[in-house]
Amino acid sequence: MARIPASVAAVRTAVRRVMPSEGLVLVACSGGADSLALAAAARFVGRGRPVGLVTVDHGLQEGSDRRAADVAAWARAFGFDPVVAAPVRVDGRSGGPEAAARTARYEALSSAAAGHGAGAVLLGHTRDDQAETVLLALARGAGPRGLAGMPERRGIFLRPLLDVARADTRKACAALGLVPWDDPHNVDPSYARARVRSDAMPALVAALGPDVVANLARSAPMIAADNEALDALASAAIGDATSLDISEIYGLATAIRRRVLHLWARRLGAPGSALSHRHVEALDALVVDWHGQGPVHLPGGILAARVRGVLVRVAG
Structure with missing residues (x-):
């Protein structure tokens, strides 16, 4: 029996750890390496039970509707059910383009979950995403709430891959023969996160060593735990x-x-x-x-x- 590649095993183990034991689970999938590896792992871990997929078309790039259709077609062929391709409108929303797209995306995911009775939606944020979030919060002076980063669980949303490196999701896709889509926004310097990803984080790694990514990401749940304790004390006081x-x-x-x-x-x-x-x-x-x-x-x-x-x- 062929040995499972370490990258594939890492993603599957992360998903298995948080996957609900029953009920419909939806995977949010853009077609990028992180969410594609997540989707494949969720389908594997959830064999014999309903696992669906939602891909959101933000309409911000030419051909985004075709990309969403391609992801949906792949999902149907891969055995996901239901499969939802959800177009959203970003223009006219408050906040910058990143915030507006994020708000529209979560609204679409929440609507899909409610419409199909799903108990959980899996998101593909990785350890690298968490480290970038903490670094951006530091740059903004966001304080402990911002430095807590992205929670593993919030309502119906679960992030299984917060301890998995972005490099491993790419390796997992390659090992499984999956061809990810590379979002041009991820390298667009007009977006702060893209600049952190392409310039700031590599500079930190060069100056402080590769462990800086994991250490930044690891700080988030520790700060979140402190926040939870302090918030409880504040709530009792008020x-x-x-x-x-x-x-x-x-x-x-x-x-x-x-x-x-x-x-x-x-x-x-x-x-x-x-x-x-x-x-x-x-x-x-x-x-x-x-x-x-x-x-x-x-x-x-x-x-x-x-x-x-x-x-x-x-x-x-």
């Missing part, structure tokens, strides 16, 4: 309060107090995607650096002020 008594939060450790303020701002209705460290620091100044300053403007048109020793929402 309870169900809609206003915050300064005397009750002033003495909290800075990390806990600022998480209390972040949670409170979210509770007031501030969208998390727009709530930055500057907003939280301004709220914190109302607590620990009070000198009569006016209200803090939070995302969503929300005003928060200190009134007689209590943080409250005020009318504009």
